[in-house]
Amino acid sequence: MSDLHDLCKFPNRPINNEYLDQLKYYLESGIPSTYTIEEAYNYTNNIETEPTSTTTPLHLICTHLPKEVSNEKQEIVNSMVSTLFEYGAGWSLIDINNDTPGCILIKRDLKSNPIYDLIVDAGVRAELLLRKVSEYDMEIIEDDEENELYKQFEQEEEQEVVPELVKEEQAEVDDAPDAPSQNQESYLNSKLEYVDNALITKDRKDGVMMSWESNIMKLGCDTLKKGSFIEPNELDSEVNILNIGFGMGIIDTMIQNEIPLTKHYICEAHPDVLKKLKEDGWYDRSNVVILEGRWQDKLNEILSNGNLFFNGIYYDTFSEHYSDMLDLFDIVVGLLKPHGIFSFFNGLGADRQVIYDVYKKLVDLDLSNYGLDCKFTEVEVPKSTLIQNDKSVWDDVKRSYWSCPIYYHPEIKYID
Structure with a gap:
C-alpha cells in the first residue's frame, strides 16, 4: 500500500484541507488516480503478475468515509473525489469484492451521500465521451496527451462493468461476443x-x-x-x-x-x-x-x-x-x-x-x-x-x- 492509499483511508482526524492538498500533491507528482493497492503490493514485493482486482483510491474513500460528517468536511471529501475524477479515476472499476465505488456506498447505506451522485455523474460523462470518441478515427490526433487519454479510456472501458444491454448482466468469462446473450444474430x-x-x-x-x-x-x-x-x-x-x-x-x-x-x-x-x-x-x-x-x-x-x-x-x-x-x-x-x-x-x-x-x-x-x-x-x-x-x-x-x-x-x- 502506498502513501496515496493510506491518505484515502482518512487515518487522521479531523478531515481538513490538508487531505485535499496532499492528494493533489501525489497526483501532480505523477501517481495515477487509478493506482491500486494490488499494484502497490506487487511493486513492493517484486511480483510481475498482473493483479486481477483494482482497489483504487476512490474505493478506499468510499470504504473509509465516516457515515456522519459535517457539511464542511463533506465538501472536502467531495473535492477529493472530484479531483480524482479530474485525473482520470475510474468510476466503475471493481475491487477484490467485485464492488465498484458506488456499490461500496450502497452496501454502507451511503447512497444518499453526495459522493454517490458524483460517481453517477462521472459514469454519465464517461459514457458520453466514449460514445463521442468512437465516432472518430483517433489515429489522426497527434497530441501525445490526447492519445494517452484515449488509451486510458480504452483500458478503462475494458475493465468497466457497464452492461450496455437490455436485460443483460455484465459479461461473464465464458460469454463470447457471439453468445446469444451478447449477439442478436446468435440469439435469433x-x-x-x-x-x-x-x-x-x-x-x-x-x-x-x-x-x-x-x-x-x-x-x-x-x-x-x-x-x-x-x-x-x-x-x-x-x-x-x-x-x-x-x-x-x-x-x-x-x-x-x-x-x-x-x-x-x-x-x-x-x-x-x-x-x-x-x-x-x-x-x-x-x-x-x-x-x-x-x-x-x-x-x-x-x-x-x-x-x-x-x-x-x-x-x-x-x-x-x-x-x-x-x-x-x-x-x-x-x-x-x-x-x-x-x-x-x-x-x-x-x-x-x-x-x-x-x-x-x-x-x-x-x-x-x-x-x-x-x-x-x-x-x-x-x-x-x-x-x-x-x-x-x-x-x-x-x-x-x-x-x-x-x-x-x-x-x-x-x-x-
Whole structure:
C-alpha cells in the first residue's frame, strides 16, 4: 500500500484541507488516480503478475468515509473525489469484492451521500465521451496527451462493468461476443423454450423473460393506455399500439384486455416465439397485426410509408444494446402520435444499482435531444417477486438480468 492509499483511508482526524492538498500533491507528482493497492503490493514485493482486482483510491474513500460528517468536511471529501475524477479515476472499476465505488456506498447505506451522485455523474460523462470518441478515427490526433487519454479510456472501458444491454448482466468469462446473450444474430439462431413460467435459451439457460415481470408489464400497459386519449376524457378515434418483442406475451395480453384498440401491432423476430404466437392464436385475432422480423427492418418500412402512427409504443427485447435503443429513438419520434407515449422494460444495467442509476440519467439526456420528456416512476420490487416456492427464480437460469430493489419505470412523451 502506498502513501496515496493510506491518505484515502482518512487515518487522521479531523478531515481538513490538508487531505485535499496532499492528494493533489501525489497526483501532480505523477501517481495515477487509478493506482491500486494490488499494484502497490506487487511493486513492493517484486511480483510481475498482473493483479486481477483494482482497489483504487476512490474505493478506499468510499470504504473509509465516516457515515456522519459535517457539511464542511463533506465538501472536502467531495473535492477529493472530484479531483480524482479530474485525473482520470475510474468510476466503475471493481475491487477484490467485485464492488465498484458506488456499490461500496450502497452496501454502507451511503447512497444518499453526495459522493454517490458524483460517481453517477462521472459514469454519465464517461459514457458520453466514449460514445463521442468512437465516432472518430483517433489515429489522426497527434497530441501525445490526447492519445494517452484515449488509451486510458480504452483500458478503462475494458475493465468497466457497464452492461450496455437490455436485460443483460455484465459479461461473464465464458460469454463470447457471439453468445446469444451478447449477439442478436446468435440469439435469433438459438433455440428457445417456455418452461416454468419463463422463456429461456434452451442450451445456455439464459433468462429471456420471466413471469415475475407481470407487475412491471402492468405498469407498461397502463402507461400505453394514457396515449389512447387526446385529452384526459377524449378517446382517440383510432388507437394503434405497438409492442416490440413478444416474449411470453404478458403485456400483449394486457393490451388486448385493457386498451380500446383499433390495431395491435406485435413485432417479433425469433422463429420459436413466432411459432408460439401461431399456436396461441394471435395470428387469428382480427385486431392484431404480426410484424415478422427485426424491428430495425419492419419499423423503417412503416416509417417510409408514412401513413401509420401509434398511440403507444413498448420496447422489450433480448440481446440488444443501448446503442440499439438510440437507433430506436430515431424511429420512435417519427411513429409516435403527438399525444402518444413510449415506454420500455428498463433493464439497463439492472444487475448493479449504480449502473442502473447511470443509465437512468443517460436515457433522460438522450431522449431530451429528441424533444421527448422522460419521467421515471420508482417502484419497489418485492423480494417475494423473485422467490417462488422457496427458491429463487434464477436457480435454474444461468444468467440473471435483475438484482436492483427499485424499478425505474419510464413514461416518455413529447415535451409540452
